[in-house]
């Protein structure tokens with residue numbers, strides 16, 4: 211059996227009386243896109259935040275490459291190769307595309323922020339940042355101010371920042387959000403190739419994208435995973451249709 215790259219075991223998180231994650235077991239295998247879908251408020255972002263180290267679970271473990279990373283903070287997890295993109299954009303709008311990519315690369319090397327002024331002279335960092343920009347198709351936009359990018363290009367830049375960490379696994383929370391039809395199509399093609407670099411745990415509302423991309427889908431409802439399977443298994447699943455997919459399947 212293939213060892214999972216990323217795994218959660220028994221992740222549980224309560225907000226007062228609400229159980230936002232209930233005993234969540236998920237895994238991400240090499241080369242795959244594993245999508246997590248579910249209605250608003252199901253607990254998808256809460257789960258992602260616990261995987262990335264932004265939120266501490268009440269119980270359970272997160273493993274990366276078989277190593278228990280549950281006690282590591284978000285920055286240490288990123289350095290360990292857990293690459294995340296954000297539901298809310300965290301780009302520095304007044305900086306250039308290359309400067310933003312360098313920020314990602316700097317995070318990866320754990321250098322203190324005060325060295326940022328000199329980062330442009332650091333050949334290794336610059337190489338890393340430029341390689342990541344080339345991989346997402348933004349090489350020609352390196353000198354463009356982030357504020358002048360299209361929404362789709364900003365999403366590509368966020369992925370480039372994630373790429374600078376030598377990712378072992380990607381974790382993405384709604385990368386298609388706010389993209390138009392054309393942007394979604396482009397991002398879909400891009401993510402499809404990206405899984406060759408590292409597998410992707412993908413939270414996404416856009417069902418066309420999920421059905422086109424996912425090797426496996428897990429369905430989350432009220433803090434629980436009610437089914438995990440291939441696209442066709444999930445589409446055919448009675449409980450999933452009743453609880454969530456309805457007409458869409």
Ligand code: ADP
Nearest residue numbers: 225228230248249250251252253254255256257
């Ligand atoms: P999703 O991403 O699937 O839409 P979320 O993970 O954002 O769902 O939220 C799951 C549930 O947990 C929701 O009911 C939400 O209101 C609640 N929730 C999320 N974050 C907090 C928090 N920090 N404090 C209290 N409740 C929260």
Ligand code: MG
Nearest residue numbers: 254255256297
């Ligand atoms: Mg969410």
